[in-house]
Amino acid sequence: MSYTQPIPLLDLKAQYAPIREVEGLEREIAAYSAAAYGIGVTSGTDALLIALMAVDIQPGDEVITTPYTFFATGGSIHRLGAAPVFVDIDPVSYNIDPAAIEAAITPRTRAIMPVHLYGQMADMDPIMDIAARHNLYVIEDAAQAIGAEYKGRRAGSIGHFGCFSFFPSKNLGGFGDGGMMTAQDEKLAHAARLLRNHGAEPKYYHKVVGGNFRLDALQAAVLRVKLAYLDGWTAGRQRNAARYRALFAARGLAEITLPTELPERRHIYNQFVIRTARRAAVMAELKARNIGHEIYYPVPLHLQECFAGLGYRAGSLPESERAANETLALPIYPELTEEMQAAIVDAVAAAY
Ligand SMILES: *Cc1c(COP(=O)(O)O)cnc(C)c1O
DSSP states (O other): OOOOSOOOSSOHHHHHHHHHHHHHHHHHHHHHTTOSEEEEESOHHHHHHHHHHHTTOOTTOEEEEOSSSOTHHHHHHHHTTOEEEEOOBOTTTOSBOHHHHHHTOOTTEEEEEOBOGGGOOOOHHHHHHHHHHHTOEEEEEOTTOTTOEETTEETTSSSSEEEEEOOTTSSSOOSSOOEEEEESOHHHHHHHHHHHBTTBSSTTOBSSOOOBOBOOHHHHHHHHHHHTTHHHHHHHHHHHHHHHHHHHHHHTOTTSBOOOOOTTEEOOOSOEEEEOTTHHHHHHHHHHTTOOOBOSOSSOGGGSGGGGGGOOOTTSSHHHHHHHHHEEEEOOOTTOOHHHHHHHHHHHHHTO
């Protein structure tokens, strides 16, 4: 029996469907974030790495960032042989303190990497101003901040790159890992696209050394469906934050510092993080009642073992260290009910 149908060398039509999902998500996230370009990648961590590679960060270069963040922020800088230069945070917002950035600039400084922690954007105006005066790149770590706003501008639309994560714990989470870069400049967007696919252009002709950093099409398909719900979920998180404020206020627990929403921000509450001098007691009460909670982040990056060679000491960055010792995340997911929140506030109050 001979097979009579034509057999192509490759079937681009069959290949097109998944590619369409990735390109569709890139367009949609770029539009959602008010950015010119979207580049789907493997994870938020890889988004940071590719952004640094795209602006040609080299061994010996310095990148200024915050130590009070998830490890990927500092790790991505170190992986390129560059030095993360950690500066302290503003204790109210927990974001990088712009006043500390300028003092840390040296002739080797190439970029600033602010993190929009817990869903509230860093103070971008002074950061962009410092960057412009010193000719530095700005890479926004927006992994926790999809849809967050600063003076009406969205996370990922201000710096040279915005780096997003679709890890399941983020506000827009996939069914596994995924990430997205946003960019404003066509050349930088192109550089990121090239790096994502082993630097090949065209196929098999490699202009630079990149990697396989492609976003999985299955994740893109899931994320496109979920994106339609994101604003509703964000509204749920904001409603829950307001409920916590009312519940804590009713208790008169002045010793507990609730998250501060700065003026002219849209806070998307990836986390609802309280500050308490009695954290161990609060955690014990929550644990006894089976209420989820987490310390983000118990050890600031400048005190991590792997960065011991950078020469920081306990006391080097006191506000970051104090935050690491005193903060605690409570449940904030959109489906939380008022009854559940009342039980959570009861548990926290029991420690006082
Ligand atoms: C989650 C996160 C990342 C890393 O994203 P992954 O997708 O998990 O690699 C980077 N920075 C911050 C601030 C994050 O919260």
